[in-house]
Amino acid sequence: MTALIEIERLTKRFGAFTAVDDVSFTVAKGEVVGFLGPNGAGKSTTMRMLAGFMTPTSGTARICGDDVVDKPVAAKRHLGFLPEGAPTYPEMTVTGFLEFCGRARGFHRSELQDRVAKAMALTQLEGVRLQPVETLSKGFKRRVGLAAALLHDPAVLVLDEPTDGLDPNQKHDVRNLILAMAPTKAIVISTHILEEVGAVCSRAVVIARGRVVADETPAELAARGPSMDAVFRSLTLPAAEAA
Template sequence: MGHVTFVTHQSLRDKADFSKDFGSPEIVAATMIEIEGLTKRFGPVTAVAGLSLRVGKGEVLGFLGPNGAGKSTTMKMVTGYLTPDAGRVSICGHDIETDTTAAQACIGYLPEGAPAYGDMTARQFLLFIAEVRGFKGAAAKARVAEVVEKTDLGPVLEQPIETLSKGFKRRVGLAQAILHDPAVLIMDEPTDGLDPNQKHAVRELIKAMAAEKAIIISTHLLEEVDAICTRAVIIDRGSIVADGTPGELLARSRYHNAVTLTLAVADADAVTAKLKTLASVAQIERKVTGADVRLTLFPKSGALLVEAVSQLASRENWALKELYAEPGRLDEVFRAITTSDAARAKAARG
């Protein structure tokens, strides 16, 4: 019999009340990014529509949405590179419009595309960023050495940035974002262009930094949410359509607590008949692949099925190739609550 897999997600969000009670001293202390009523229009198109959000110290927020949902526009307004039509943003207590320098001093920003001066070497560029951030001489060199080690840039440090691969360019961008050890990190697709090993290394770096920072990661990789995020926000057409821990979003999936068994086709009918006797089973789906069949059992009202199914399989001595419980499928939740690219394009055409 195969193993049973359980996935548990923990969220630092439970440690603070991110409600509308802006007056709570505990919330004010915990909140590092505060967004209220953020709105941006481009002609007749509303890219961001009254978006409100709070991110506290210790949170890694996955910012998700389809193409054109308003993710990059929101991040540009949060970092002060784009002026909103309405609303406000506060970073560590500094208003991004009226106290821009102080707010941006608290931010490490990795924008889409990781723009840099291509004719500079990676070392020259990072030293330049260190000086812009106020570090001089030995202090600047020390900061550069630290981020080079964290991002594994040593092998390409003396190469012009324009000659680097997409993955190394992305790591140069990440290095400049964390160089001044900012309290707030805002990153647009931080693992874009990286191979699996590099992605793992960057995710481990983000997790290592997370306890002392507030981090927002815009990504289209749903695996990234499961790997590093303590909370996920999904936006569509410029508005928030879901906000919760990864576990809470997975609980909205049809596959939450579903159980899948794989066995020989010859045994499928008998096994299916026995499974239908379980009171907590709402539906059974079958998929045949060669000589095997995969049975997926969906629970009634979110009931836990795996223990009852496992006990039944043991009593009946079924020859199972695998048996596992599903936490849910984030891609299914994402598709269910967001607008498809085709529908969005049709709406834009009127």
């Protein structure tokens, strides 16, 4: 299978601190990869570099063959990115914000309206479409960010904690949406919740202290320990090795 996401020896340093250390993996069309690790492991930094929001210290990342540093605009055309916090313009209505995002993507008139309507339907936002974003709950704001990521029907989705702030029913709906989209896209989901990976992912890439320490199926990962904490304890690098 052709890889739609290619990450090769990606590294990010902040002064003497190495947040991401020589990370490499690929994601093919039809794969949903859980990017798993404890808080502070380097997940969000890796995803920001992949999305072109942060320049790597070294290494490369490509989306559908386009380098995120050398060809950032072309790479982002293929990408739907849900960052941590899902920044929006809070004074805009949900419809207004999604229309703004659509126009920035180059959509106008009927195509814009169709894409906004479809994104809201996928994320179940029709009931709040006229509300200002700032009046929404954390879960609804997260769904607005997800709708914005889906507007242009990208080949690649990079989702940082996509179910953060959602209630159990909303989490179930988002997971079902991810599964429905999976056959036609390459998807990376960053999370620190092992249950999330087991629910929707075909692979699990585990990062600890900035390094990839496992790349296997969710079942193989779960077999390493009886709980998420046990898995993380078994995979976290010893201090001497991480130095």
